Amino acid sequence: MFEFLKKFRKQEQPQQLPEATEVSGLTELEVAKKIADVFPGISHLAINLTITGPDNDVEPSLNNRSFGPQSRAYFVFRCKNADCVDGGFDLQDDLLAATDEGRNEFSGRRLCHGWRNASVVGQQKCYYELNFRAHISYSVEHA
C-alpha cells in the first residue's frame, strides 16, 4: 500500500504544469539569465502592473512583481485576457533603457497586440492595456 503511494507520488511530480507561472514562455524563463548576470548593478527591482480590458468590462487586474539578483532576467508578462492569442507584454527594453540611464524609476503603458480570441485571429486585436510602474534599486558599487 505504502509502496504504491510512493510510486504514485513519484510519477505525479513531472506533471506539474507550466500554466502556474505568471509569465508566458516557460522555456524562455528557464534559460533566461539571472539578473545578477544581465544587470549586475541591480539589487532590487519592483514592478507594479495593472492590466485593464479594452472596454473596461473586466475588473482591472493588479499585480506586483519583485526581482532580486538571483531572479531570472525575464520580463515578459502574460496578458490577462484568458482567450488572448499570441499576446503578452515585454518590458525588457524599458528596463534596459532605464538602467542604461541609471534611472530609479520607469513607467508607461502598452497595448496587447495579440488577438482577442482564437476565432478572430487576423481580424481583431486584443488591446488589453498594461500600465506599469517600476522601481529599481542599485547596489552600492554601481552608484
Ligand SMILES: [Zn+2]
Ligand atoms: Zn492580449
